[in-house]
Amino acid sequence: MTHITQTIDQLNQRLASGDTTREKLVAHALEGAASQAATSVFTKLYPEAALASARAADAAQAAGVVQPALAGLPFTIKDLYGVAGETTMSGSIVCKGEPVQTQDATVVSRIRASGAAIIGKTNMTEFAFSGIGINPHYGTPVNPTDPKVARIPGGSSSGAAVSVALGLAVAGLGSDTGGSIRIPAAVCGIVGFKSTQNRVPLTGALELSRTLDTVCAMTRSVQDCLTVDAVLSGAMLPVRHRPLRGMRFAVPQTVVLDGMDEHVSRVFARTLSALSAAGAQIIEIPLAELAEIPKINAPGGLSPIEGYAEHHARLARAQDQFDHRVAQRMMLGATVTAQQYIHLLDARRDWIKRVEHAVEGYDALLSPTIPVVAPVIADLLASDEAFYKANGLLLRNTFTINVLDGCSFSLPCHVTGELPVGLMVSSVNGDDARLAAVALAIESTLK
Secondary structure: OOOOOOOHHHHHHHHHHOOOOHHHHHHHHHHHHOOHHHOOOEEEEOHHHHHHHHHHHHHHHHOOOOOOOOOOOEEEEEOOEOOEOOOOOOOOOOOOOOOOEOOOOHHHHHHHHOOOEEEEEEOOOHHHOOOOOOOOOOOOOOOOOOOOOOEOOOOOOHHHHHHHHOOOOOEEEEEOOOOOOHHHHHHHOOEEEEOOHHHOOOOOEOOOOOOOOOEEEEEOOHHHHHHHHHHHHOOOOOOOOOOOOOOEEEEEOOOOOOOOOHHHHHHHHHHHHHHHHOOOEEEEEOOHHHHHHHHHOOOOOHHHHHHHHHHHHHHHHHHHHOOHHHHHHHHHHOOOOHHHHHHHHHHHHHHHHHHHHHOOOOOEEEEEOOOOOOOEHHHHHOOHHHHHHHHHHHHHHHHHHHHHOOEEEEEEOOOOOOOOOEEEEEEOOOOHHHHHHHHHHHHHHHO
């Protein structure tokens, strides 16, 4: 079985030379999706439609028609997005029997228009409410980076990450509310891009938090993320390529470096040294504002408050059918008053202004995406206490950028043979294009 290990550009060069066909790539992806390694990765497959898309792109190329970058290439979509004629399950069993979607989600429609071959819907944390990726209803995809022990895939876009890491797709459409793209990207050793929230429309995605939900994807490279982002958003970012030398990177000393395990600490230090040796300036800053997030996010937090508002009828009807950990967290929003909610939004708005002022003049913020390697699945199933502790730790760093309404990449910074470690490269609202240039320069240096 041949798995995809190349970037979108590299695959298209092979296709142009006649070295392979899109039909072969999709057929191999579908074969892999049915393999033991991909157990619990997919909730639904679309073999006939995917092969038809691949064949159509192959035929058009043979006729001399230049094909778009994603045409006929295998692509996966998180089970959060509406597909016409289907009920959106969002990793739950509670949605069974609910009305089917009358049209595709906006991003699904755009992916189809790009010619990509959607091979299936991917598994996820129920209602996208966890950074771990465990799902009691459909099983938990196993992180493929450690052959010795079953580690978490990261959540909530668990199946999307594993589909890319296994080489079954060039990209996995996911979402990021508190880190659900960057966490699985980090632990699975791939690239994740969380754009500024309003860059990509949410229409047709099942909500968790309308204030924080972001539509984005995971791929094998920064450039692949930008290629996919152009399809999802409808516009290519105007990236001006820059050398790394002379870039100024801020490394916050508050919160984000706490609790690093030995491996992450070593890899992060080595990465900063490599960037410094390449001519970047590494500047430690306090950014004490990060310590305010728990207070701002009280009493329930935006995700529980808005998640409860979205799912309260389902909770009233079938709370016993929820993943109990998801239900417990959503119920934190049940008693929050309108006054408390508005105060939270106001406090966040003030915090964003202060943080944006504090980081002005830097090319990016750098931190570990998560401070530990991927935990072992069995360890987190042992008790709710272990689960909640790990979930909070995994979400801690990435969530800061969601609160900021910023943009952020997670880039692999480990070397072959090591457990994956993600470098989080972040900036403020609307700075996506400039951040993309920074991420390209960092990626090139680390490679």
